[in-house]
Amino acid sequence: MVGRTSFGFLGRFGRSADLRAFDEGLRRCDVHPAQVPEGAKLAAVRLVQQFSPDATALPDAAYREAASLLAFCIQGEARLGEILGPEEAALLSHRLQAATDSEGRLDAALVLLALHAGLVSPDVRAEFSLRIVQE
Structure with a gap:
């Protein structure tokens, strides 16, 4: 739910x-x-909500899919292929490539977030020619 995301506080209130x-x-x-x-996690969750037409009814899968793309940036295709299988790793690779080709979409915003947070592995950065361009 938008506006209700929380980390918890002193163990008394749980994470959202x-x-x-x-x-x-x-x-x-x-x-x-x-x-x-x-x-970075809070920003990613907010991006998922921002890009959703109805952020009040988002399924958990929307957040897990966003986390998978960030994990791909961290781990790379080979490692995620071992964990999730080659088909899902290839799908994530395609999502990342598509994100580099188009601005203004959720995946592009997540990749940019990963770049700014320093989460992108050098191998992924080189393979997809990822860089932050300042105009």
Whole structure:
């Protein structure tokens, strides 16, 4: 739900469902949630909500898919192929390539976030010619 995302506080209040779903998506890709800064996860969740036509009814799968793309930026196709299988890794590779070809889409915003957060591995950066262009 938009506006309800929270990290929790002193163990008294739990993490919001959207951040838990995002963390679950990272774990599914063998990326421990602690490897991704909380600010980057919060920004990614907000991007998913921002690009959704109805952010109040987003399924957990939307957050897990966003986490998978960030995990691809961190791990690369070979490692995710071992974890998720070659078909899903190839799909993520295609998503990343499509993100570099078009601006203004969720995947492009997530890749840019990963670049700014320093989450993109050197191999992925080189393979997809990823860089931040300042105009």
